[in-house]
Amino acid sequence: MKVEQIYTGCLAQGAYYIESAGEAVIIDPLRETKPYLEKLEKTGAKLKYIIETHFHADFVSGHIDLARATGATIVYGPMAQPEYDVYSAKDGEELLVGDVVIKVLHTPGHTMESSTFLLRDESGKDYAIFTGDTLFLGDVGRPDLAIKQGSVTKEDLAGYLFDSLREKIMPLADDVIVYPAHGAGSACGKNLSKETFGLLGEQKAVNYALRADMTREEFIQEVTAGLTPPPQYFAKNAMMNKAGYENFETVLNQGKRPLDPAAFEALAEAEEALVLDVRDRNDFSAAHIPNSIFIGIDGQFAPWVGALITDIRQPLLIVAPEGRAEEVITRLSRVGYDNTLGYLEGGIEAWVAAGKETDAIENVSADTFAARVNKGLVDNILDTRKPTEFLSEHLDAATNFPLDYINANMDKLNRNETYYLHCGSGYRSLIAASILRARGFEHLVNVEGGWGTIKNTDLAKSDFVCPTTMSQEVIDQAVGEFI
Template sequence: MKVEQIYTGCLAQGAYYIESAGEAIIIDPLRETKPYLDKLEETGAKLKYIFESHFHADFVSGHLDLAKATGATIVYGPMAEPAYDIYSAKDGEVLKLGDVTMTVLHTPGHTMESSTFLLKDASGKDYAIFTGDTLFLGDVGRPDLAIKQGEVTKEDLAGHLFDSLREKIMPLADDVIVYPAHGAGSACGKNLSKETFGLLGDQKKLNYALRADMTREEFIREVTAGLTPAPQYFAKNAMMNKGGYESFSEVLSHGDRPLTPEAFEAIAESEEALVLDTRDRYEFAKMHIPNSIFIGIDGQFAPWVGALIIDIKQPILIVAPEGREEEVVTRLARVGYDNTLGFLDGGLKAWADSGRETDRIEDITAEEFAGRVKNEEVNHILDTRTPSEFLSEHLLAAENFPLDYINNNFAKLDRDETYYLQCGSGYRSLIAASILRARGFSHLVNVQGGWGAVKETDLPKSDFLCPTKMSQEIIDAAVEAVV
């Protein structure tokens, strides 16, 4: 028996490859199928099943393309009713894979169709559970993503989750390995561990949601507390996973094509396409196409695209680091942004050499920023970190302006004022600056290195606010204030 976790850091997502006696299962695959097909060719195994733990909201799964390419059967647990053919397994049903078995455990709560898959080895011993978004390390799946007005509330789903954990998962032995669908960085939970797998016994001791003495009411209260609004693309991805989508090969064919500056500009105008610049942030600040938006490929690229580009069908033109154009198209498609129309061949150099206009954003060091603060040259500081980050430590003069909610809040700003933007490192603040710049804000200054660098300057410590303890009520109030 072979079990391999295939972890994708940008999405904090774990897919799984299980093989026994020449047969294989893949659980929760990403959109692009080539890595899985390459693995099957390498091992010579036949893909028997593609297991889906639920209708994912934070990425578009590759189950449809993978099934078409291999003939494997797509398996969901009870209550899944997609628009394509699947095998709908019953609760407790056992499916055989070579010398081992997989038992389907219906574990509603994150969503109603959520299931956990229990792998038993050749001797029949419980070996591992693949929990999807039901159980993470350190947390459980948020119960507010599948609520239906007038039908089911987040409290209803939290109650189902309590029952699922206590009846299906916690009775299993402590030495069972937990393989979740996500780790730290995912918006599918509140406090996920940086570890990507662990023992169930450790979770029974350390995970707040698995406390043995926890009442149902306490569980519902704690699991639903402090939930920030889900990224707007989540519901759209869930619908794609349920209803079907364009083949990834088709997405790649029209997205990964080189365009001359002339063609690039013509398509941008005729299709009202968004120009998405994914290069290094320092390069973008120095020179970029006017009205383009920066989301760097080397940051949390796909989640920020999903959070900030409201229309999932938005036509997109790409400016990418040389040689990484296909990667950009792929990572956009992972979160459902399939309407990519090509990339700028030759990059910004080709654009500038053609005589076309360029723009820039002032980008200063933390030391220069500190000097301007001391000289009283700075009137408006926008801290683009999350409310909890901001409350933990920030400049007294700063205003919390979270990047997550920029589309809600930019209208509060004055286009005639100068704004200094900072975050934790300079990445999120430059994304915010690019969005504001594209919306007509001309007086913007990004602070390189963000808060981490500003703290190391010689600004008086009296200029900092450093609370020692934050209650959940304070954090919730701060989130409500900026949403």
């Protein structure tokens, strides 16, 4: 028996490959099928099942294309009812794969169709559980993502989750390995561990949601407390996973079209396309196409695209580092942004050589920023970190302006004012600056290095605010100001 976790850091997502006696299973695959097909070709195994733990909201799965390519059967647990052919397994049903067995455990709570899959080894011993978003390391799946699918409330789902954990998962042995669908960085839970797998016994000891003395009411209260609105693309991705989607190769071939500057500009105007610049942030600051938006490929690229570009069918044109256009298109498709029309051949250098106009955003070091603050030259500071980050420590003169909610809060700013923006590192603040710039804000300065470097400047200690406690009530109130 072979079990392999295939972890994708930018999405904090784990897919899984299981093989036994020449037969294989893939659980929760990403959108592109090539890596899985290459693995199958290398091992010579036949893919028997493609298992989906639930309708994912934070990425578009590759199950449909993979089934077409291999003839494997797509398997969901009870209550899924997608709009394409699948095998709907019953609670408690056992699937034979080579010399091992995978048992279906219906574990509703994160969503109603959520299921956990228990792997038993060749000797019949419980070996591992693939929990999807039912159980993470350090947390459980949020119970508010499926409430629009019917009359069920987040409290109802939390109650189902309590029952699922205690009836289906907690009775399993402590040495069973937990393989979740996500780790730290995912918005599918509140406080996921940076570890990507662990033992069930450890989770029983440290995971707040698995406390043995916790009542159902306490569980519901704790699991539903402090939930912020999910990113807007979550519901759209879940629907694509349920209804189906365009073939990935078609999406890739359309997006890989190289365009010279004239064709690029003409297509942007004709299709009202958004120009998405994914280069290094310093390169973007120095020169970029006017009205383009920066979301760097080397950061949390796909989740920020999904959070900030509200139309999932928005036509996109790409400005990318040399040789990385295919990577950009692939990562966009993972979160359902399939309408990429092409990329700028030759990059910004070709644009400049063609005599086209460029724009820039002032980028200053933390020391330069501190010197200007000390001289009284800075009137408006926008801290684009999350409310919880801001509450933990911030500049007294700063206003929290979270990137997550920029589209809803832009009207609070004055286009005639100059704004200095910072985040934790300079990545999110430059995204915010690019969006504001495209919306007509001309007086923007990004602080490179962000909070991590601002703290080490010669700003007076009295300029910093460092709260010692953050109650849930305080957090909820802070988040509520933006939603």
